[in-house]
Amino acid sequence: MKTRILKLKRLSAPGLPAQLTQVEGPVFRLVDPPGVFDRDMDRMERGALRLPPGEVDVPLYWDHSHQDGKAAQRFPVGRAEILWGDDEPFMVPHFDLVDEMSRTAAAKVEAGTVTACSIGYLTLRAVPNGHGHEGKGEDVQEAELLEVSLTGIGSKRSAVRVKTMTTKRRKWKSADDVQSGLEQTSDDVSEMKAAVTAIKSEMAELKALVAKMMEGGEPEPEPGSEGGEGEEPVVKWFRQLKTGTGK
Numbered sequence: 001m002k003t004r005i006l007k008l009k010r011l012s013a014p015g016l017p018a019q020l021t022q023v024e025g026p027v028f029r030l031v032d033p034p035g036v037f038d039r040d041m042d043r044m045e046r047g048a049l050r051l052p053p054g055e056v057d058v059p060l061y062w063d064h065s066h067q068d069g070k071a072a073q074r075f076p077v078g079r080a081e082i083l084w085g086d087d088e089p090f091m092v093p094h095f096d097l098v099d100e101m102s103r104t105a106a107a108k109v110e111a112g113t114v115t116a117c118s119i120g121y122l123t124l125r126a127v128p129n130g131h132g133h134e135g136k137g138e139d140v141q142e143a144e145l146l147e148v149s150l151t152g153i154g155s156k157r158s159a160v161r162v163k164t165m166t167t168k169r170r171k172w173k174s175a176d177d178v179q180s181g182l183e184q185t186s187d188d189v190s191e192m193k194a195a196v197t198a199i200k201s202e203m204a205e206l207k208a209l210v211a212k213m214m215e216g217g218e219p220e221p222e223p224g225s226e227g228g229e230g231e232e233p234v235v236k237w238f239r240q241l242k243t244g245t246g247k
Contacts, residue, residue: 017085023092026109028117030082030089030148041132044140049089049121051145057081060093061149062105064120077102080148091117091148105150113152120147 020027032038034046051058060080065071078095095106108114124142131137 017088017090020083020085020090023083025092025094027083028091028093028148030091030117030119030145037131037137041129041137042126042140043129043137044143047087048140049119049143049145051082055082057094058145059147060095061147062101063151064118064147064149066147067120073099073101075099075101076147077105077150082145089145093148093150109150114150116151116153118149118151119145120149121145 031044031049035043037043057079059066059076060078061076062073066074066076068074076096077099078093078097080091080093083090083092093106093109095102097103097106105114121143123138123140124144126138126140126142128135129137129139
């Protein structure tokens with residue numbers, strides 16, 4: 001009877017099946033295309049990887065930290081939700097955000113810094129393929145997924161995320177739309193500057209009036225200004241300021 005061996009694999013992610021395009025969040029592919037050798041010269045047959053019975057997700061780690069006794073943080077950073085498209089497994093990371101490691105991992109995925117994934121699985125059934133070190137490579141026919149890890153460097157160039165953080169399509173603007181928007185913004189800024197200048201001018205006049213009143217003086221009415229003969233000079237000045245006739 002063949003010994004069951006826990007293996008950790010960084011896998012490729014060439015594309016996203018159409019049925020997963022509406023999934024919210026980043027999506028990572030979990031297995032190489034059938035027939036493709038990984039770094040250890042192993043291959044995984046289509047449909048070989050499966051979840052533990054009754055499970056829909058597995059622990060999500062940073063770079064298999066649970067295997068590293070020296071790791072500063074050996075707890076999962078969240079859960080990896082497993083989805084299926086074209087009979088192949090994909091995962092959406094769900095971060096618990098309860099500690100710094102989880103928050104950092106989530107931020108790096110969102111920023112696009114971390115784009116590779118790796119899986120830890122238990123080989124249940126496999127046959128030697130004669131490749132790899134001392135010909136010990138094998139074709140995995142059945143394996144149980146135990147965990148998914150995010151990692152900085154995958155073993156293949158295509159080991160990248162297959163979908164970004166959101167499924168919403170960005171509405172791109174034409175060059176004319178952008179130019180029009182910039183011109184409108186410029187006009188709005190100019191109008192705002194003019195309004196601020198007018199307010200500053202009126203405030204300066206008001207400050208001058210208050211200063212003169214504090215000194216015991218009164219503003220002199222301008223010749224020919226509106227108002228009754230008995231109108232107080234201060235009242236007349238405020239009326240003129242409001243109507244714009246005493247500037």
